[in-house]
Amino acid sequence: MSKARASYIRIGAVHAALIAYTLVALFPVFLTIANSFKSRNAIFREPLAIPTPETFSLIGYETVLKQGDFVGYFQNSIIVTVVSIALVLLFGAMAAFALSEYRFRGNTLMGLYLALGIMIPIRLGTVAILQGMVAADLVNTLTALILVYTAQGLPLAVFILSEFMRTVSDDLKNAGRIDGLSEYAIFLRLVLPLIRPAMATVAVFTMIPIWNDLWFPLILAPAEATKTVTLGSQIFIGQFVTNWNAVLSALSLAIFPVLVLYVIFSRQLIRGITAGAVK
Amino acid sequence: MGSLQLKSIRKAFGSHEVLKGIDLDVKDGEFVIFVGPSGCGKSTLLRTIAGLEDATSGSVQIDGVEVGHVAPAKRGIAMVFQSYALYPHLSVRDNMGLGLKQAGVPKTEIEEKVAKAAGMLSLDPYLARRPAELSGGQRQRVAIGRAIVREPKLFLFDEPLSNLDAALRVNTRLEIARLHRSLKATMIYVTHDQVEAMTLADKIVVLNAGRIEQVGSPMELYNRPANLFVAGFIGSPQMNLIDAAKLDDRDAKTIGIRPEHIGLSRETGDWQGKVIHVEHLGADTIIYIESETVGLLTVRLFGEHRYAADDTVYATPVIGSMHRFDAEGRVIRSGQ
Ligand SMILES: Nc1ncnc2c1ncn2[C@@H]1O[C@H](COP(=O)(O)OP(=O)(O)OP(=O)(O)O)[C@@H](O)[C@H]1O
Ligand SMILES: [Mg+2]
Numbered sequence: 001m002s003k004a005r006a007s008y009i010r011i012g013a014v015h016a017a018l019i020a021y022t023l024v025a026l027f028p029v030f031l032t033i034a035n036s037f038k039s040r041n042a043i044f045r046e047p048l049a050i051p052t053p054e055t056f057s058l059i060g061y062e063t064v065l066k067q068g069d070f071v072g073y074f075q076n077s078i079i080v081t082v083v084s085i086a087l088v089l090l091f092g093a094m095a096a097f098a099l100s101e102y103r104f105r106g107n108t109l110m111g112l113y114l115a116l117g118i119m120i121p122i123r124l125g126t127v128a129i130l131q132g133m134v135a136a137d138l139v140n141t142l143t144a145l146i147l148v149y150t151a152q153g154l155p156l157a158v159f160i161l162s163e164f165m166r167t168v169s170d171d172l173k174n175a176g177r178i179d180g181l182s183e184y185a186i187f188l189r190l191v192l193p194l195i196r197p198a199m200a201t202v203a204v205f206t207m208i209p210i211w212n213d214l215w216f217p218l219i220l221a222p223a224e225a226t227k228t229v230t231l232g233s234q235i236f237i238g239q240f241v242t243n244w245n246a247v248l249s250a251l252s253l254a255i256f257p258v259l260v261l262y263v264i265f266s267r268q269l270i271r272g273i274t275a276g277a278v279k
Numbered sequence: 280m281g282s283l284q285l286k287s288i289r290k291a292f293g294s295h296e297v298l299k300g301i302d303l304d305v306k307d308g309e310f311v312i313f314v315g316p317s318g319c320g321k322s323t324l325l326r327t328i329a330g331l332e333d334a335t336s337g338s339v340q341i342d343g344v345e346v347g348h349v350a351p352a353k354r355g356i357a358m359v360f361q362s363y364a365l366y367p368h369l370s371v372r373d374n375m376g377l378g379l380k381q382a383g384v385p386k387t388e389i390e391e392k393v394a395k396a397a398g399m400l401s402l403d404p405y406l407a408r409r410p411a412e413l414s415g416g417q418r419q420r421v422a423i424g425r426a427i428v429r430e431p432k433l434f435l436f437d438e439p440l441s442n443l444d445a446a447l448r449v450n451t452r453l454e455i456a457r458l459h460r461s462l463k464a465t466m467i468y469v470t471h472d473q474v475e476a477m478t479l480a481d482k483i484v485v486l487n488a489g490r491i492e493q494v495g496s497p498m499e500l501y502n503r504p505a506n507l508f509v510a511g512f513i514g515s516p517q518m519n520l521i522d523a524a525k526l527d528d529r530d531a532k533t534i535g536i537r538p539e540h541i542g543l544s545r546e547t548g549d550w551q552g553k554v555i556h557v558e559h560l561g562a563d564t565i566i567y568i569e570s571e572t573v574g575l576l577t578v579r580l581f582g583e584h585r586y587a588a589d590d591t592v593y594a595t596p597v598i599g600s601m602h603r604f605d606a607e608g609r610v611i612r613s614g615q
Contacts, residue, residue, distance in 0.1 A: 171364035174331045179425075180352030180381035193368050 036060050036248035060245030073232035081210050084149035088206050092157025097187050100165040117155030140223040148216050153206040164198035200268040229254045281307045281432040281465035288337035297323050299489040310459050312476045313469045315486035321469045325435050357426035358435040363418045365410040372406040375425045396424040416447045436468040485509050507608035510535045521573045531603035538579035540600035548593025554586050
């Protein structure tokens with residue numbers, strides 16, 4: 001009886017902590033979305049209030065959709081993010097497979113070298129990257145962004161995926177070899193399905209910084225045709241006046257594509273985890 | 280078809296030499312078992328035969344054909360792994376059929392062969408299931424089925440039963456023995472389990488630290504061990520090894536007597552001693568004796584016996600059952 005009550009208290013405490021954390025984490029998102037539906041005066045007078053019939057206004061969204069090619073910006077962001085994730089996962093998994101599966105001279109050194117990028121921020125190389133892009137005539141193209149983001153995402157991907165691939169049973173791969181599967185088939189048909197949760201994790205970790213990045217779009221692809229959403233929203237932030245309605249609306253809109261991608265990956269994550277549990 | 284020749288196989292991982300020159304001949308249709316302590320290189324040798332590991336030097340011939348540069352799938356072998364190694368995302372049917380599919384065998388023929396193997400192993404009800412939905416014993420049968428379907432010249436088993444419980448192990452062991460008789464295929468089988476080795480093998484290969492200690496039929500190894508290592512390794516409980524000096528034998532260094540070759544009496548005998556522990560196993564009674572002349576002795580008597588700790592007893596070795604070993608541990612055969 002007392003034991004049961006004690007565990008109620010413990011469960012209650014855990015839930016309280018988790019709910020508190022959820023509220024803290026969701027509060028900025030809530031504030032952004034709530035305020036994006038309010039008139040300018042209401043935002044400043046009562047920033048914490050939810051929109052009421054008097055303060056409700058779509059002026060922010062109207063501004064955003066009128067100003068510039070916002071649909072185009074979205075498209076650019078989505079293309080850059082999705083293609084970069086795909087390339088990071090593909091090349092990351094390939095490198096990780098080689099590192100974890102084959103014994104060759106310099107294996108460990110190569111692994112360290114590939115993981116170095118986790119500790120050294122790619123932005124340190126911005127000048128050289130810009131010079132390279134100019135020389136290759138890639139400035140103001142989405143390709144430039146995709147190349148940079150792929151490079152930026154690879155170190156962590158190689159690191160995480162090679163750790164996971166080491167846990168895939170050797171016997172399983174050997175059984176595949178005896179059954180006549182090529183090394184490519186072993187990689188694609190045996191190993192990749194088994195490390196799907198790790199792939200989803202890497203995808204999520206890769207996606208967020210790319211979507212939110214302002215630095216490289218500003219430097220490498222600031223042209224109207226190649227602007228990303230994050231860069232596009234900046235026009236509403238002025239040195240003297242900031243159009244908060246528009247900024248908040250743009251940010252609210254920018255949340256949704258990430259949310260969709262996240263839901264897709266996290267489904268993979270959960271499915272992968274339960275598939276492993278019953279092995 | 281199905282013979283195997285190994286010629287001075289060596290294998291090193293970096294500077295660590297695991298196989299130190301293995302020579303072995305396996306005739307067509309033989310059931311050969313590799314035994315040896317953990318880490319002695321049994322699995323490495325098996326993987327080298329399969330082509331999953333390249334030998335550092337030496338040659339592997341299957342049916343007289345050098346297979347050093349032949350891919351595992353083309354060697355005409357099939358392997359059953361300790362961890363089953365079933366493809367988790369494929370059904371039992373596809374698990375068994377994958378090898379044939381990769382080899383380009385027509386669909387109807389695959390169906391036929393899978394059905395036949397499933398029949399042999401009573402797997403019919405499970406063909407549509409995934410490995411995750413099977414019990415351990417069923418998974419192991421699928422793994423064996425996957426090997427049978429390929430109709431290999433050479434079966435390789437790496438401790439296939441060690442994940443099964445005792446009862447299932449006996450059943451599967453009988454099944455493998457039956458398979459060997461009906462398929463008449465050559466089988467090479469790695470195990471830790473003495474009973475498995477003694478009951479299944481035509482020929483046992485005892486490995487120790489990357490070398491072959493002795494090759495022979497189970498009874499040869501039991502009755503005529505070539506050296507101390509084999510004498511101590513084969514047979515359970517272990518052979519009694521007695522310092523020859525205690526028995527006034529000047530030519531030998533060590534004398535070995537199997538526990539079942541010692542008679543026990545309460546009245547008279549060669550070596551007087553005191554019982555220190557008794558194990559009643561029903562069919563056997565194992566008695567541990569501390570003797571002043573020869574030290575600790577293990578005695579195995581058949582049936583039930585009423586000895587108890589602290590009883591004084593006399594042990595007598597059966598005449599002609601002693602094994603004599605020289606200073607290097609080799610058996611001395613002359614004189615007997
Ligand atoms: N890939 C590898 N790299 C380095 N050393 C290895 C490798 N595989 C095996 N070894 C070493 O080779 C030796 C023999 O290993 P092996 O797996 O053949 O032993 P085993 O006789 O099968 O043992 P067990 O009965 O425990 O399965 C061990 O000392 C092991 O550490
Ligand atoms: Mg082994």
